[in-house]
Amino acid sequence: MTDAVRILDGVMRLADLVQRDMAEPFAGTSLTMSRAALLWVLDATGPSTQQALATAMSVSPRNITGLVDALEASGHVARTPHPTDRRATLVTLTELGRDVVTQMASQREQMAADLVAELAPPERDALAAGLEKLADRYEAMLAVAREEEER
Amino acid sequence: MTDAVRILDGVMRLADLVQRDMAEPFAGTSLTMSRAALLWVLDATGPSTQQALATAMSVSPRNITGLVDALEASGHVARTPHPTDRRATLVTLTELGRDVVTQMASQREQMAADLVAELAPPERDALAAGLEKLADRYEAMLAVAREEEER
DNA sequence: TATTGTTATACTCTATAACTATA
DNA sequence: TATAGTTATAGAGTATAACAATA
Numbered sequence: 132m133t134d135a136v137r138i139l140d141g142v143m144r145l146a147d148l149v150q151r152d153m154a155e156p157f158a159g160t161s162l163t164m165s166r167a168a169l170l171w172v173l174d175a176t177g178p179s180t181q182q183a184l185a186t187a188m189s190v191s192p193r194n195i196t197g198l199v200d201a202l203e204a205s206g207h208v209a210r211t212p213h214p215t216d217r218r219a220t221l222v223t224l225t226e227l228g229r230d231v232v233t234q235m236a237s238q239r240e241q242m243a244a245d246l247v248a249e250l251a252p253p254e255r256d257a258l259a260a261g262l263e264k265l266a267d268r269y270e271a272m273l274a275v276a277r278e279e280e281e282r
Numbered sequence: 283m284t285d286a287v288r289i290l291d292g293v294m295r296l297a298d299l300v301q302r303d304m305a306e307p308f309a310g311t312s313l314t315m316s317r318a319a320l321l322w323v324l325d326a327t328g329p330s331t332q333q334a335l336a337t338a339m340s341v342s343p344r345n346i347t348g349l350v351d352a353l354e355a356s357g358h359v360a361r362t363p364h365p366t367d368r369r370a371t372l373v374t375l376t377e378l379g380r381d382v383v384t385q386m387a388s389q390r391e392q393m394a395a396d397l398v399a400e401l402a403p404p405e406r407d408a409l410a411a412g413l414e415k416l417a418d419r420y421e422a423m424l425a426v427a428r429e430e431e432e433r
Numbered sequence: 434t435a436t437t438g439t440t441a442t443a444c445t446c447t448a449t450a451a452c453t454a455t456a
Numbered sequence: 457t458a459t460a461g462t463t464a465t466a467g468a469g470t471a472t473a474a475c476a477a478t479a
Contacts, residue, residue, distance in 0.1 A: 262288075265397055333461085
């Protein structure tokens with residue numbers, strides 16, 4: 132197996148493990164990974180239209196309607212009228228929604244710390260830099276491919 | 283942001299990009315990521331019972347029934363009677379299924395090669411080793427946590 | 434005309450529980 | 457009694473297309 136494939140496999144395997152682990156705290160609650168992801172995006176961007184959320188999450192507007200419906204029912208977000216555009220609605224985090232995001236953030240840090248506990252600091256930096264380089268590069272590659280396809 | 287979090291984020295971001303990219307060739311076909319994953323496992327293990335597939339994929343037996351139904355309908359796998367246990371069925375790859383796996387394997391290699399194209403060989407090896415170490419460690423951590431929970 | 438969000442419809446992945454046939 | 461696979465049922469994520477209200 133080439134080093135290239137070892138890297139690809141390592142990333143996918145690790146991501147799968149992490150994803151299962153992240154989903155666990157939501158068991159028995161109304162939250163799911165997709166809904167939590169929306170909260171996370173919303174916290175990063177501030178109050179947003181559903182269109183903006185759809186774009187940010189690379190998902191259809193219809194999908195956002197469903198996620199927001201569920202999160203509104205569970206009290207994590209609220210729909211408020213857009214101040215200037217009466218077609219649009221602004222989705223905002225409620226206090227409960229903010230609490231959940233805060234908790235997710237601390238879980239993420241704990242998880243990350245546990246993950247790299249056996250790596251020496253220089254190794255950590257090298258690994259982080261390598262991954263970021265690959266992700267940046269990959270994103271650029273996909274963007275180029277998408278443009279070529281449009282032509 | 284700590285290096286630990288940079289690593290976690292890098293892994294998740296990269297996995298997301300790769301996953302979207304891997305799903306693309308299936309558009310317009312009857313194949314999906316889950317079905318393709320079953321083909322991949324089946325190729326690695328050889329003819330398997332549905333129970334074995336469920337365990338290997340960490341998924342319910344019922345789920346396997348559905349995936350195999352679809353893959354059987356599309357001609358990628360066949361159900362054959364188990365030679366000694368009449369309760370069980372053996373799932374096997376058809377020629378079409380094998381062709382698809384071969385194609386996926388070469389796409390994976392191409393994708394991996396593109397991904398790391400700008401990394402020098404020593405960097406590649408370090409990155410691969412780092413990721414494998416983290417994944418192994420994480421898997422062990424989860425196994426321990428699961429045992430503790432059972433007590 | 435174009436855009437925002439929703440209704441209508443459909444497919445897929447996933448799970449648990451009950452059931453049948455077999456071990 | 458236990459196991460393999462299926463039927464029954466249900467929730468969740470996702471998409472496209474048509475539509476109403478508004479820009």
